[in-house]
Amino acid sequence: MTSDNPYPVEFIQIGGNNNQILNCQIYGPNQPGDSSTWVVNRGFVTQNSITNLFVRNNIFHTLRQSAYLNPNSTGTIMDNVTYNTRGFVVGQASFLFSGNSWGIPENAVDIALLAGTQVGASYDPLTALEESNSSATISDQR
Numbered sequence: 307m308t309s310d311n312p313y314p315v316e317f318i319q320i321g322g323n324n325n326q327i328l329n330c331q332i333y334g335p336n337q338p339g340d341s342s343t344w345v346v347n348r349g350f351v352t353q354n355s356i357t358n359l360f361v362r363n364n365i366f367h368t369l370r371q372s373a374y375l376n377p378n379s380t381g382t383i384m385d386n387v388t389y390n391t392r393g394f395v396v397g398q399a400s401f402l403f404s405g406n407s408w409g410i411p412e413n414a415v416d417i418a419l420l421a422g423t424q425v426g427a428s429y430d431p432l433t434a435l436e437e438s439n440s441s442a443t444i445s446d447q448r
Contacts, residue, residue, distance in 0.1 A: 318350040334368035352379035375399035
């Protein structure tokens, strides 16, 4: 799934419970310059309070963010490959990350935990989160 221009929207918006994103490739298109200046396009975005989202065996690349996880949304993100993004952004959501890996060019950060995101399971200890996700780079802004 891609587009001909970098539109400032998500490719997939999740608005209901018990959904899955499986075996997809979501990317780009290429944008000039550093990713901090890119149009904010995202692989997927959760609406507030969705539950039980399952994201597995996908490839996310050449996006501003692979995903933005809105408050009170829950689920599992596992066995995905992500590169050339600013990573998975967790905004007060509760997701289990496991088995994810990171390609080249590397992400600015692999997983960003924004202010207000819970402390404790499933994000702490950070070393366990890093280890269970191929030495993920974590930006802990909590």
